[in-house]
Amino acid sequence: MITYSHLDRIHAAVAEIPPGRVATYGQVAERAGLPGRARLVGYALRRLPEDSAIPWHRVVSARGEVSARSAPAEEKEQRLLLEEEGVVFDRRGRIPLAAFRWEG
DNA sequence: CTGGTGACAGGAA
DNA sequence: TTTCCTGCCACCA
Numbered sequence: 001m002i003t004y005s006h007l008d009r010i011h012a013a014v015a016e017i018p019p020g021r022v023a024t025y026g027q028v029a030e031r032a033g034l035p036g037r038a039r040l041v042g043y044a045l046r047r048l049p050e051d052s053a054i055p056w057h058r059v060v061s062a063r064g065e066v067s068a069r070s071a072p073a074e075e076k077e078q079r080l081l082l083e084e085e086g087v088v089f090d091r092r093g094r095i096p097l098a099a100f101r102w103e104g
Numbered sequence: 105c106t107g108g109t110g111a112c113a114g115g116a117a
Numbered sequence: 118t119t120t121c122c123t124g125c126c127a128c129c130a
Contacts, residue, residue: 026113043110
């Protein structure tokens with residue numbers, strides 16, 4: 001059933017991403033039943049409280065990059081959290097999606 | 105209601 | 118390959 005907004009569904013989709021794997025914004029949108037609305041995923045993640053249990057750090061751009069945002073510290077934190085899970089970044093600071101992308 | 109914005113993606117050059 | 122440009126549409130002021 002449709003709830004208050006699509007944000008809840010997006011959060012639920014992100015929660016399904018297993019540790020050590022990543023999913024793209026577009027991928028999350030599709031799994032949330034919102035194909036083509038990747039931008040909305042970024043919006044939804046931005047609304048998450050800091051103490052949220054949603055693994056927001058496992059969502060990256062279609063190019064395997066940690067998306068830029070207003071607070072650079074968060075970008076660094078995201079990369080750190082992913083590396084702690086075993087995700088590897090290449091020399092250009094990108095994640096090889098062929099190896100780490102979550103195949104739902 | 106109207107207009108600006110964005111944690112994107114895909115195609116063009 | 119990489120960078121640039123455009124379409125997209127829910128949100129917010």
